[in-house]
Amino acid sequence: MPDTTTSTSELTSHYIAQVTGDLENNTKEQERISAEIDALQELLQALQQDHTTLVNMRQALGATTTIVPSKPSAVPSPRAKKAAPAAPAKKSTAAKGGKTAKEPTAKKQTPKKPTAKSEASKTASQPTLVELIRAHLTEQQEPRSAAEVATALGQAHPDRRIQTTVVRTTLEGLVAKSHAQRSKQGSSVFYTASSADTPATTASNHAPAQAS
Incomplete structure (x- = not known):
């Protein structure tokens, strides 16, 4: 009996440890996927x-030449083709009766005013993550970790929910696009701005030395 209870307790502890490990892996995977989703939502926003701003700029620059003709050609073109065969019949009956037939007047289509202007003005003032x-x-002169960047942004923008995983x-997306550089010190990962984004502070620092 003691041997049986000992083996049962060992199996139970083994299963508990295995289930605990699976739960931790599941939680980490959920956090990783949710972080990717949040980042993609930020990029989509x-x-x-940008799309709303470009549409508004195009409408402001060429609303009378480019935008207005494009709308009638997309929708009413099938109607114009169907009404074309009926035009000769109206002219022949008008010639017989001596009355002038009224030509069908095309419906005036006014360009729809974009309703996204108000939304663009609200969201344009808020920078993206x-x-x-x-x-x-x-702005930083030394490498910063993701946690340090999240803490600094959270303090600077308390109204926004900034998570370290996001x-x-x-940051990894910026590294992939060469907008940031990644360095590893031991088990920690640090990020710095790319050479194209960093201001030319070195030139300003060396300018007085050259003048002297």
Whole structure:
């Protein structure tokens, strides 16, 4: 009996440890996927803001030449083709009766005013997370970890929910696009702005030496 209870307790502890490990892996995987989703949503929001701004600029620059003709050609063109065969019949009956037939007047189509102007004006004033991270890295002279960047941005923008996992995913995206550089010190990963984003502080530092 003691041997049986000992083996049962060992199996139970083994299963508990295995289930605990599986739960930890599941939780980490959920956090990773949710961080990627948040980062993609940030990028999608930035693209939507750029799209709205470009649409508004195009309408402001060439609303009477480019935008207005494009709308009638997309929708009413099938109607014009169907009404074309009926035009000769109206002219022949008008010639017999001596009355002038009224030509069908085309419906005036006024370009729809974009309803996204008000939304664009509201969202344009708020920078995206990608812009905040790039600006923060540009201002720093030393490498910063994802946790340090998230803490600094959270203190500077308390109204925004900035998570470390989202910041880390965004930083990796900037590294992939060569907008940031990654370095590893031991088990810690640090990020710095790329050479194209960093201001030319070295030139300003060396300028007085050359003048002297």
